[in-house]
Amino acid sequence: MSVNILAIESSCDDTSAAIVQDGSVLSNVVANQEVHKKYGGVVPEVASRAHQENIIPVVDVALKEAGLAAGDLSAVAFTRGPGLIGSLIVGVSFAKGLAMSLGIPLIEVNHMKAHVLAHFAEPPYPSFPFLCLTVSGGHTQIVLVKDHFSMEVLGQTIDDAAGEAFDKTGKLLGLDYPAGPLIDRYAQQGQLVFDFPEPQVDGLNFSFSGLKTSILYFLKRSIKEDPDFIQKNLADICASVQHRIVQVLIKKLILATDEYKITQVALAGGVSANSELRSTLEQTGKERGWTTFIPQFEYCTDNAAMVGIAGYYKYLKKEFTEQDIAPKARWQIG
Ligand code: KG4
Ligand code: ZN
Numbered sequence: 001m002s003v004n005i006l007a008i009e010s011s012c013d014d015t016s017a018a019i020v021q022d023g024s025v026l027s028n029v030v031a032n033q034e035v036h037k038k039y040g041g042v043v044p045e046v047a048s049r050a051h052q053e054n055i056i057p058v059v060d061v062a063l064k065e066a067g068l069a070a071g072d073l074s075a076v077a078f079t080r081g082p083g084l085i086g087s088l089i090v091g092v093s094f095a096k097g098l099a100m101s102l103g104i105p106l107i108e109v110n111h112m113k114a115h116v117l118a119h120f121a122e123p124p125y126p127s128f129p130f131l132c133l134t135v136s137g138g139h140t141q142i143v144l145v146k147d148h149f150s151m152e153v154l155g156q157t158i159d160d161a162a163g164e165a166f167d168k169t170g171k172l173l174g175l176d177y178p179a180g181p182l183i184d185r186y187a188q189q190g191q192l193v194f195d196f197p198e199p200q201v202d203g204l205n206f207s208f209s210g211l212k213t214s215i216l217y218f219l220k221r222s223i224k225e226d227p228d229f230i231q232k233n234l235a236d237i238c239a240s241v242q243h244r245i246v247q248v249l250i251k252k253l254i255l256a257t258d259e260y261k262i263t264q265v266a267l268a269g270g271v272s273a274n275s276e277l278r279s280t281l282e283q284t285g286k287e288r289g290w291t292t293f294i295p296q297f298e299y300c301t302d303n304a305a306m307v308g309i310a311g312y313y314k315y316l317k318k319e320f321t322e323q324d325i326a327p328k329a330r331w332q333i334g
Helices: 034-039 044-066 085-102 111-120 162-172 180-187 209-225 229-260 275-288 304-316
Strands: 004-009 014-021 024-032 075-081 106-110 130-135 140-145 151-156 264-268 291-293
Touching: 004 044, 004 085, 004 304, 014 044, 014 304, 024 044, 024 304, 034 044, 044 085, 075 085, 075 111, 075 304, 085 106, 106 111, 106 304, 111 130, 111 140, 111 264, 111 304, 130 229, 140 229, 151 229, 162 180, 162 209, 162 229, 180 229, 180 275, 209 229, 229 275, 264 275, 275 291
Parallel strands: 004 075, 075 106, 130 264, 264 291
Antiparallel strands: 004 014, 014 024, 130 140, 140 151
């Protein structure tokens, strides 16, 4: 008999449900919350309400696309954290209610582990141990992945995440939220004209808040001289900022591969959709003899399929979760 996992993801501003059957993704439905655009960032209370509206239709579509009924499910996996508490609580409550009513097990999943395990949604799979650069709107981490369950954070941001650096730069440039994909698009028409300082942080940790400040002062100075500076130079600014962020990420990844002597290198999280990051990783990998892994776009940004994959491995080990579980806004991988 097949193992059918229904997975629920609601950690931030995307409501997602997926069906994973025997480790393969049958459906992966994501409802984006466009409502945050006008605020220039995610508003937690608004996100929570939107999850409440979206969750039942999204689960219905996921089941329908997979050709399954609720009675066919073997377990419900859900993101317990980390994330926004008001967003998490919607997914957690829904998962608990459904699992209880169907009399099937409940499986908690760490969102950051799920981003890493997105690499097992489709072959080729990385082999253990591998290094995973997990870059999203909330996190920037280099993770040593020992197996499906055992992961260690080797380095992480001490302030802003890489995705936040993209989004906050976008806000300064007057771009909509989330600005990462827009900066990526403008950068493709731009040149590396402006030089932004490289953050100085020891070891495998990252820092992006200084970069944001330097961009802010650079823009203020430039606009004083020419009020249309941003409009005239948008593509070049985007290319220069993006290049600096990507260089920082790759430099630390090189340090980690040297230190841990690991040549299996993977990218995960929303920022791994970035075209320069993807091409630079591939190029660096070729030069250094790495085997690189980049998930398909739909498995990079927040999605429930990755939660379903993580849930499937836990199901095989019978790692089930009690009904009286609460969301965890902060939850380290290790
Ligand atoms: O993993 P994710 O979907 O959600 C979080 O868990 O945060 O990541 C969202 C982040 C946002 O900051 C967004 O701007 C960024 O990923 N992002 C990108 C690109 N696509 C999404 N950043 C740079 N280039 C992109 N193409
Ligand atoms: Zn995420």
